[in-house]
Amino acid sequence: MAPLIPVLYDLATWAAQPLLRRKLRRRGGAEPGYLQAVDERFGRYGAAPARPQPTAGAPLVWIHAVSLGETRAAAIVLPQLRAQWPGMRLLLTHGTATGRAEGARLLAPGDVQLWQPWDTRAATRRFVQAYRPDIGVLMETEVWPNLVRACTDVGMPLVLANARLSAKSLRGAQRTAGLLPAAYRALTAVYAQTEPDAARFRTLGVPTVEVLGNLKFDAQPAAPLLALGRRWRDAAPSRPVLMLASSREGEELAFFKQIRAAAPAESAQAAINSIVNWPQWLVVPRHPQRFDAVADLAAQQGLSVSRRSQWGTGAPQAADLWLGDSLGEMAAYYALADVALLGGSFEPLGGQNLIEAAACGCPVVMGPHTFNFSQAAEQALAAGAALRVADLAQGLQAAQALAGDAPRRQAMADAGRAFARQHQGAAARTAAALQLLWQGAR
Known part of the structure; x- marks a missing residue:
């Protein structure tokens, strides 16, 4: 045969x-x-x-x-x-x-x-x-x-x-x-x-x-993009920004449902209005052809959506969810976020590249599935630049806890930058x- x-x-x-x-x-x-x-x-x-x-x-x-x-x-x-x-x-x-x-x-x-x-x-x-x-x-x-x-x-x-x-x-x-x-x-x-x-x-x-x-360690985050992300952050409400980065199909819907499940009110908008320091959620899908589908999924879960494509040169608009529907701006999104949950790692998809997040100084919370980047994931864990959790529910809990712990978050950001430099x-x-x-x- x-x-x-x-x-x-x-x-x-x-x-x-x-x-x-x-x-x-x-x-x-x-x-x-x-x-x-x-x-x-x-x-x-x-x-x-x-x-x-x-x-x-x-x-x-x-x-x-x-x-x-x-x-x-x-x-x-x-x-x-x-x-x-x-x-x-x-x-x-x-x-x-x-x-x-x-x-x-x-x-x-x-x-x-x-x-x-x-x-x-x-x-x-x-x-x-x-x-x-x-x-x-x-x-x-x-x-x-x-x-x-x-x-x-x-x-x-x-x-x-x-x-x-x-x-x-x-x-x-x-x-x-x-x-x-x-x-x-x-x-x-x-x-x-x-x-x-x-x-x-x-x-x-x-x-x-x-x-x-890995060539991706040699990529340097573009300074104009980092500055753009910081401008967005300065103009945003003073609450944590938590990002699901490079999300894949299946993860966004689970993410939106977890947000709703964690909210102590009947509607997501009421929850956001009632909870002190309730996070500002940000999702950046991995594949641009899914931008519209992800926006529709969020709306179906009762979440209002503000899309990057609508911001122009201004600041993010008020909404339950910010949607990063642009290409070539990941460094800006990492500069905007306090913590990133690693897409592709909460479903058995192998995970996405976490090196750019580390180089930008954004702490990473990743799920159990990182077999496509297994050594980089383990090295980031050992360096103190990332955390691993068992599932998305734990990931959201860990990300919110980390967002509220400024000294630990800064230590992870510094560790991420050092980790990225070390492997160039x-x-x-x-x-x-x-x-x-x-x-x-x-």
Whole structure:
């Protein structure tokens, strides 16, 4: 059966192309970015820009950053790459509209941005033949069997950078009867975030694995965003601001119900009016396509909502709930909040990145599910920058207690900043490793 798995995979990806086009049309109704340059997803480049031309002695570097988080990680290492290769050109690919919108900010003159090709043999081969990158960098987790095969068939060095692999993902890869393990083994190198990640990649047979750290520690919160968050805070009512940060589906409704359950009055508005130091609640959903749905959920629970998109250049408007419905402003939200509950950690979703919160000096309360960022979560706990609780109800209790304990909150904020500084350096190490790889391939 095992030799048939790649054949069945090829048939499945080929047969799924009409379904993919239908999905893109459906998603494009809410996010028009998905309707842009659809043919690129199928390896058709008639209307796409031509291959970028680096200067002599510099490479065309292809970076694949599937979505928003991976694109932001790429943004951290890219200045290092441009510094060591002044004449390089960038080929940047994505899978989501939010990733592509964010990635457009990273382009320099002569760079090209495309959609990731759907993982059929034909589309991936056309991609490689059309653009012929000198070196490929897949960010974090994005290993697609046919895409890897198309690169290795032409001898292109291909690495997985800022790489992470949870125990759950390892088990999933091992169940593919050699399909994904073969793709991992074909990579030139894996630059892992942590030693546990590296050990799991070695279990899959990856021949070259180095632990270079997590690029996200090198991200510096933008000073204008921190200042914006502080201005919002100064203009807000003098009560604690508690944020559910990067929330995922299922968590918001539970969060709103917990708020209602904790209120000693029949309506949420009456509760807020009657309780001294009742928190100002803030929710920032992880995915922008869910902003409207989260606002509707809050309204269904009897909560009034003030959306960031309505504030303009002014202050937050009075409401039971503030909704952070903007992109690229997480540092401002962390500066606004007294405490952040970590989204993705209160449902079995693996948690979201807590490093930015720590770097901004915002104490973190996280739930039991942090397997996507397990080492960073444990390190933050050990550093005193975060707390762990068993469930959302305990999380709300812990966050409110912490909000009322200014000395402890300040100690956690200071510990978070120190924790973030302590683990910096992955960007320089990653750029240096790619430099050595490029030199060896020439």
